[in-house]
Amino acid sequence: MPTVPATAVADPVPGAGAPHLPRQPDLVQLLTPEGQRVEDPVYSIDPTPDELRGLYRDLVLVRRWDTEATALQRQGELGLWASLLGQEAAQVGAGHALRPDDMAFPTYREHGVAWVRGVDPLHVMSLFRGVDNGGWDPVETGFNLYTIVIPAQTLHATGYAMGVQRDGAETAVLAFFGDGATSQGEINEAMIWAASFQAPVVFFCQNNQYAISAPIERQSRVPLYQRAAGFGFPGVRVDGNDVLAVLAVTRAALAAAREGQGPTFIEAFTYRMGAHTTSDDPTRYRLADELEEWKLRDPIARLKVYLAHEGLGDADFFAGVEAEGDELAARIRSGTTSMEPPPAVSMFDAVYAEQTPPLAAQRAEFEAYQASFEGSSS
């Protein structure tokens, strides 16, 4: 394992190969990988013990959900699963920074944010089971449906934020995307728009070092958060495996947005511990060493150490959270395996708010055709 001097991380292309991230002006960290609380000159946070335990609980539960989902996919109960393993802190931290009125625009991997927003995990599972495209109500939950076309949702987030401005509301919008997404034209347009109109939107990038097999170096030679300055708004890099730092940074950015100070770009520096999705084979493009090093920066372990060390969580507490996880997993498993798709004819029903006569006719044709098989089970 090569030892890299601390300054090397400020290098144009940081990432794998380094041991745990040293603190540096360029990276906001409030809890080290060893579970030590540190201060940042700009971002501070003072969570109550309950809040800290709540964060820990969420981290554990979303990881448990994720593990169960991966297992269910292996067993043929899901068509696909996009694991968040390793990114729990980035998601739970960002999710907790949101106020109820705020609106989040996820990609396909933000199960941790979904969880914090109160979305029923089964409404996410239904998507990956192929039953629907997500079963939750975006407006009610303040959490848009998953967007698979990269990074279409960043423009939606910006437009939504322009609506917020017109409403004069104290609401902020949080747009999620990955490191790979930053190369698409649309997201750059979203940032240009947000800057031009000073829209209350925060761009939250989970730099998990890979876009499927493409390492971050392919997308950018400089740290991603620096992109924002070129568009005229602030960018900040935060340790994405440090839930406290993510919470503090995101909370500050959302507050600034609400106050009319315009957009912020947050780069949550993290790592995709698993495969891109269950269809992927990461051994083809990355080394096991890298994974081992990132394991040392695990987002849950460090909070557990901190809680234990500070006496904020005892064995009972930790066991209780585990038990909750088992329950959640069981509920997800039974809910998923018993999930049936709606009748196929429903595919005709929500194409438009106002059904068209030709489509109604096609629907009737479909029904008649389906009916023609009834009874004829040859």
Next chain:
Amino acid sequence: MPTVPATAVADPVPGAGAPHLPRQPDLVQLLTPEGQRVEDPVYSIDPTPDELRGLYRDLVLVRRWDTEATALQRQGELGLWASLLGQEAAQVGAGHALRPDDMAFPTYREHGVAWVRGVDPLHVMSLFRGVDNGGWDPVETGFNLYTIVIPAQTLHATGYAMGVQRDGAETAVLAFFGDGATSQGEINEAMIWAASFQAPVVFFCQNNQYAISAPIERQSRVPLYQRAAGFGFPGVRVDGNDVLAVLAVTRAALAAAREGQGPTFIEAFTYRMGAHTTSDDPTRYRLADELEEWKLRDPIARLKVYLAHEGLGDADFFAGVEAEGDELAARIRSGTTSMEPPPAVSMFDAVYAEQTPPLAAQRAEFEAYQASFEGSSS
């Protein structure tokens, strides 16, 4: 007329309203609006008297061409004309920085670059007359056809530069675009690509302060050249009305590209003195005052003052260039007015390199149909 302190130009949104541009670290200038030669700490140039006179000649001739074209459009001989008035120095300077082997990718306004590349003005006029989409050979001239879809050509330039890399050639590529173009996704992708592959392409933005009616402030709150840093390569702002500075800066950037140092973003700070095109009415969106101020920064006048003052051009020389301009204008006029479109059937001929049977059949149908009118002049 408001007086603005010199530092105000370094402001996030510079531009109109200021008197002539003061020198500042942020703007490369080698020849002041008053015709005074100044030095820049980074960019220097030592043109011979002949070169200086050549630059002057080109500036005058392309302006003359432009004036004639505008007149021809008014007289119904062109469908449209996109005037370069005010941008002569940016274009002639950039054009002169190119070596014969280099390749340029223009928008629809780079008549000055076309001129320097040796493109016959009539081959440009034919486009605006509606006879073809440009009559010159892109490869032979090292000057691509005009691209109207903003800013599609920046990706072509980047791809071409990737080809240059594969050839191991000492060639650089110059991509032209406007300030408005910087808001499009595609150009941001071009910059990301160029950075990622360190392609030998230089992004040359003529910030003429407007995209039709939209002032630069709508596209960006910070100087455009700063965009590049966010993508990991250098950006520089040059006085776009100073042909020497443009030449020096562009030459340096192209040299760096040829040497494998990757892309540069050049923002040539200039002004569109005329309408967007002959279809446009700028009085609807900008004040006459602004125009008056920019007149004081005229790109030709300053070089003339310098040449005269240094004894590099006498009355005969200036008169000679005027006379050349008259000749050029006459040639353009007669060539344009006598220009006929090719037979309509040719629209079928270059759709594919390898004609398809259905299109050949349509072509035959077209010919038969046309023939059916012959003789029948009722």
Next chain:
Amino acid sequence: MTTETLTIGKALNLGLRRAMEDDAKVVLMGEDIGRLGGVFRITDGLQKDFGEARVVDTPLAEAGIVGTAVGLAMRGYRPVCEIQFDGFVFPAFNQLVTQVAKMHARSQGRVPMPVVIRIPFGGGIGAVEHHSESPEAYFAHTPGLKVVAVSNPVDAYWGIQQAIAAPDPVVFLEPKRRYWEKAEVDLDATPEPLFGSRVVRGGDDVTVLAYGPMVKTALQAADAAAEEGRSLEVVDLRTLSPLDLDPVIASVRRTGRCVVVHEAQTTLGLGAEIAARVTEQCFHSLEAPVLRVGGWDVPYPPARMEEEYLPDLDRVLDAVDRAMAF
């Protein structure tokens, strides 16, 4: 009854104004639509009267315009996007096809998408490349979008208001070369439904279908045919998705012959779909196959050749002759 003589352009302008007065959630967005009033002046004066928050001069990027419209719609607004010219809609294609068109279905109806995309379309104005395209078939092939094309000031005035009021995304095609054509518009009338076609001239021999700029051409052809004793029924399709073929089917069952006219390239243009459907539904009535008069299957040519590219009266009559001769 208040009637005014309006050009199509002015009718659109008035229609937009009325829609904005009727519903404070209507927001116009596009390049140069504010201060300048749009390159065709369709939004002239609206920013002055409704302010910059409701008539938004955007940065230069079509994906941005349409993509932010999606977000505004999610927030309860009714965005009306102007694409400056037909040929510049393609940077927004991803947003239109994968997002605008699919959001309602994706969300099982929870997220409505009342977005209007106004596009001046078609040729005949002597323009440079990309300013004369007819991209309607791309949109009509995309479930989730609705597509209309207006041909006259009355439909322009009402249609834009109806499109804005509609709960679904509507690609609203404006016949740019007819912007200056005039007609009387009754501002108090009860408008015809947006998603219906209309017989605009009765006739017995051949049914001629057209939309947008070609309606006038079809009517001129009918005039010319009449002089030769031939009677053409002309249908203004008005809605391209959904298609409203009931009046067409009724007509073709009577005439036995059908000609479809459009500027778009013929292959996979609207005429293809109409030919397929009309043939299926009128199989036993047809005396001739449905014939198509469309743009040739070439990129739209330079301006001085566009007359030979575009369907005109003669090409319509030629097709009518061929249909009669079958």
Next chain:
Amino acid sequence: MTTETLTIGKALNLGLRRAMEDDAKVVLMGEDIGRLGGVFRITDGLQKDFGEARVVDTPLAEAGIVGTAVGLAMRGYRPVCEIQFDGFVFPAFNQLVTQVAKMHARSQGRVPMPVVIRIPFGGGIGAVEHHSESPEAYFAHTPGLKVVAVSNPVDAYWGIQQAIAAPDPVVFLEPKRRYWEKAEVDLDATPEPLFGSRVVRGGDDVTVLAYGPMVKTALQAADAAAEEGRSLEVVDLRTLSPLDLDPVIASVRRTGRCVVVHEAQTTLGLGAEIAARVTEQCFHSLEAPVLRVGGWDVPYPPARMEEEYLPDLDRVLDAVDRAMAF
């Protein structure tokens, strides 16, 4: 004669390899095509053998892939772009429609555009949204592009080489759900021309047209029909633009009946164009209108409903019955 039993996927891989050996100007570009070998492994091993300059893992942006391919082609290269899934081609739509398709015509033939756009297309793999689309009609409506769809390993092996060697831009559609189907491929054979359709099964009662993944479905339908004493002639269209309808016309003149099958939404799908043309050219031979079996006019549904969306053997037979009953 060297024959090998190959899947479609492996045949494409071998074909790409051979094209790269034959011409040093061939450059592959796409997301994850290098180290990973592509999400379907079509480019497996090629970066290892040909290096990173010829098998380029690109940043994540489709307009960038296609737009830089244009520039590479101008510099004399023959770029082969992989679009990871059909539903992700739309960000590149502007480059494809306004640049790739038009460059040759724009330059009066001076600038050739030998660019191949490989797209795994179609459904049936139980995927999430945007991974099962059939966008071919958008491209076939665009003059300047050529569009082919392969259905078997032999055509895959030769077709990709022919597409790369072709002087024009080719959208090359690969039937992703058939990637693992096998056949014997004679690596020394003289291939059939790329832009031709082929009768793959003779028959007398109804002519059934299909391409890409639906060819197998059509052949299965023919088998089933044969058991009921009905004889279907099956044509693999192979080329969607240009269409090669000569074998189809000949067949329909004989059978008098025609059914077109595709996964794409029916309205303005390829079936529309084919119906229009076949009707025009076989008007007096047709006993029934050309019938279309396509995807329904809805966004591609979630995976557990896709079987009801996709044409299958039964829906083809149902259309055959209806054609016979006319």
